[in-house]
Amino acid sequence: MLHVLGLSGHAETIYRAALQYPDHGVLALCEDSGLSEAEVRAALDELAALALVKPSDQYGERLRLVSPEVGLATLLASAEATLAERQAQLQKTRAEIAAMAANHRDTRSSESVVRLPGLDAVRARLEELQQTTEFECLSLNPGGAHKPDARNAATPLNEEALRRGVTIRAVCRESFRNDAATLLYARWLTEHGGHMRTLPTVPIQMIVIDRRTAILPLTPTEPRSGALEINSPGVVAALCAFFELCWSKATLFGEQPPSDKAGCTPMERALLEFVANGDTDEAAGRKLGISLRTARRMMATLMERLDASSRFQAGVHAAKRGWL
Structure with missing residues (x-):
């Protein structure tokens, strides 16, 4: 417990033993603690460096114990001062990060379309967006099985967003049910408060964050080539309307797609x-x-x-x- 004050395990053991048996010397402390003579002497040196034992004015080379009310209280006050200084530094750093993030957002918001070259740039931007999502994330997913790396990257971000109360709605292709791992992920998402529906085909890959930022692939047939980040209110509104149309025609995950009047699914x-x-x-x-x-x-x-x-x-x- 006292390691937060800078004491090693051996030093704490010897200090506690000395408090209980203040008249015991080195050999007796060895018996009290089960430590070797070398370990006891090293612990006493450590306690001396921390001012928890001091040379005795009465018994020459013997050491006297400094009480917890004095010695440990002094160490605690020093640790608290260090912690307060550290917290002040963290507060300052947090303010600097907020200023950097605001400047970054202002730079992006001034551009109606931003090109994200390559998969790494897309994932990095999605990580940023999902960390700052306020209320909603919409997505169209035309692929079948989710690749493990993409699924592993998305899971913690989605979990954190759902914990913050963000609404997640996704439309996926029905065939994803044929992949066991993707099906398991879909169940996890819905069990944690996300919403998923399916269509036989999904026209395009798309993500919309808070109805103000949309991510579309540069080349629909090759998503790894990069994406476009769109911040134009008119375009994003049209994409949201397109999502809602797809959502209205999709089947809720966990239900069987209904047949039409002709009996066709x-x-x-x-x-x-x-x-x-x-x-x-x-x-x-x-x-x-x-x-x-x-x-x-x-x-x-x-x-x-x-x-x-x-x-x-x-x-x-x-x-x-x-x-x-």
Whole structure:
């Protein structure tokens, strides 16, 4: 306990023993403490340096113990003074950091669009934004499984934001349910107060912070190439409206996507639309984040339900029946 005052474990042991047995010499203190003679003498030297023992004026080379009310109180006062000085330095540093951060924000806010070159710059900026998020974080996530490094980077930031009362809403592609680790992360997010919904396809990757800052990829097909930070109120408002449209059409995580009047799930309807527009099963599966085998199996089931012998005929029949 006394280590905060600068005492080692051995020094504290000997000091306590000397308080209990003030007449004991070095050899007796060895028996009292279980320490060797060398350890006891080193502890006494340490206590002398801290002014907790002093040379005896009565018994020559013997040492006299300084009481806790005097010796420890002096050390405590010194530690408190050091702590107060340290706290004053930290307060000054905190003020300097706040000034630097304000200047950094002012510099960015003066630019309606800021280019973030590369993945490192994007993640660094997202870390800054999530640390200062006040009330809301919205995101569209067109990918399937979240990569472990991205998931590990996002988890502590999201946890801290949720603890501060920030609302987190995310729209993800339904196929992420096929990845066990991403599914586990989605459950963690919703259990901790986040909100997630799914769509068969998500049109673009996007993050909006506090309805005033948006992050969009420079190249949608290559998110690692960097991003654009947009601070224009008009553009951000339009992006928020686009998010709300996606959110309104999405299925709450944990619920099964509802079928429409024709009995098609959102995933089946999206597959039909892709095929009707000329996509192959492979291309449609890639957009939906499902395997070619799964896409073909879904398409075969749809063709059977539509009484179609070809993909082209399936599209024609689907249009006639109002499925598209």
